[in-house]
Amino acid sequence: MTLEHDSRLTLGHLVSGFRRMAPLSLFVIVFGLAFGVAALQQGLSGLETMMMSGLVFAGAAQFATLELWGETIPLLPLIAITLAINARHLLMGAAFYPHLRELPAGRRYASLILLSDANWAMAMTGGSNAARLGILVGGGIALWSTWMIGTGLGVVFGSGINEPESFGLDAIMGCFLLAMLVGDKRDLSVLLPWGAAALAALAAMAWLPPHAHVIVGALAGGVVGLLLPSRQESRA
Amino acid sequence: MMLDATRSGVMLAIVIMALVTYLTRAGGVFVMSRVPIGPRVERFINAMAGSVLVAVITPMAVNGDWGARMALVATLMVMLTLRKPLPAITAGVLTAALWRLF
Numbered sequence: 001m002t003l004e005h006d007s008r009l010t011l012g013h014l015v016s017g018f019r020r021m022a023p024l025s026l027f028v029i030v031f032g033l034a035f036g037v038a039a040l041q042q043g044l045s046g047l048e049t050m051m052m053s054g055l056v057f058a059g060a061a062q063f064a065t066l067e068l069w070g071e072t073i074p075l076l077p078l079i080a081i082t083l084a085i086n087a088r089h090l091l092m093g094a095a096f097y098p099h100l101r102e103l104p105a106g107r108r109y110a111s112l113i114l115l116s117d118a119n120w121a122m123a124m125t126g127g128s129n130a131a132r133l134g135i136l137v138g139g140g141i142a143l144w145s146t147w148m149i150g151t152g153l154g155v156v157f158g159s160g161i162n163e164p165e166s167f168g169l170d171a172i173m174g175c176f177l178l179a180m181l182v183g184d185k186r187d188l189s190v191l192l193p194w195g196a197a198a199l200a201a202l203a204a205m206a207w208l209p210p211h212a213h214v215i216v217g218a219l220a221g222g223v224v225g226l227l228l229p230s231r232q233e234s235r236a
Numbered sequence: 237m238m239l240d241a242t243r244s245g246v247m248l249a250i251v252i253m254a255l256v257t258y259l260t261r262a263g264g265v266f267v268m269s270r271v272p273i274g275p276r277v278e279r280f281i282n283a284m285a286g287s288v289l290v291a292v293i294t295p296m297a298v299n300g301d302w303g304a305r306m307a308l309v310a311t312l313m314v315m316l317t318l319r320k321p322l323p324a325i326t327a328g329v330l331t332a333a334l335w336r337l338f
Contacts (some may be wrong), residue, residue: 043241048243052250052254055250055253056250056253056254065253069246073239073246075238079252082253082256089260089261091285093261093262094264094268094284095281096264097268097281098273101269109262112261113261170304171304171329172325174296174297174328175308175324176325177293178315179328181293182312182324183319193283197287198294201294201295213294216291217287218284218287218288219284219287223283
């Protein structure tokens with residue numbers, strides 16, 4: 001019991017995580033709206049579209065598999081594309097594991113239900129285990145809520161914003177993730193693994209099947225990070 | 237393996253998609269809880285964490301237009317000078333919008 005103190009998630013941590021994620025979450029409404037419109041055009045009903053956003057809660061995979069929904073639904077491609085795009089979650093979860101390890105299994109796996117790029121990236125930037133957990137779960141609730149609001153607006157009102165790119169809104173997720181990545185790091189030693197990750201991702205985009213680039217890039221960066229400091233240690 | 241797009245067929249497909257997605261969310265933690273974490277595994281994880289984001293952002297810069305690229309450059313520069321995410325993201329989005337306007 002005493003072991004859990006550092007990881008004990010309070011309502012305060014949840015609210016704080018929700019609040020920190022709120023500004024970005026508002027922009028998620030636009031993406032949800034775009035998905036709602038696209039799903040209806042694909043022939044899904046409003047209820048089905050809402051169910052998908054609510055249960056799957058993975059924008060990139062939802063957009064990418066939309067074209068599969070027709071008179072019949074091919075299950076294997078649906079599973080394969082969903083796996084390929086969401087496989088990055090495996091690595092994100094693994095990286096977050098040290099902050100969850102003190103939790104009992106039930107709460108550990110429950111707190112991962114809303115893991116997505118933005119709340120994970122923010123939770124990785126620092127803080128106590130409880131604060132990070134608050135961002136993962138509270139921030140996840142913020143993102144899920146606005147994703148649902150956006151999907152609902154898209155379903156009800158149709159094409160509200162047809163071209164989010166003309167407002168620069170398509171750039172916001174990239175800018176957010178980049179800001180989280182840079183954080184307050186002053187250590188240049190990350191540049192080698194990150195460079196390797198970028199190059200490997202580019203190579204995978206050119207030569208490997210679609211959606212493989214995130215996994216390939218992340219693993220390449222991890223391997224370079226694994227190799228680098230060991231040389232410094234052997235010198236020391 | 238085809239499902240007919242009846243109401244129950246579509247719902248089943250959505251539930252399957254949701255389960256697959258949750259497995260990816262929980263799978264990494266499940267594996268890590270079974271692996272002894274030494275300093276080597278820790279170094280790998282730490283380097284991999286940032287690398288995930290690098291690999292997500294790289295195609296945005298490569299496939300995006302110059303508006304998207306300049307947005308990332310603006311975010312990076314503000315982030316490196318001010319170290320505050322909100323101004324950095326705002327600068328990025330404004331840059332993309334203005335770049336495309338003119």
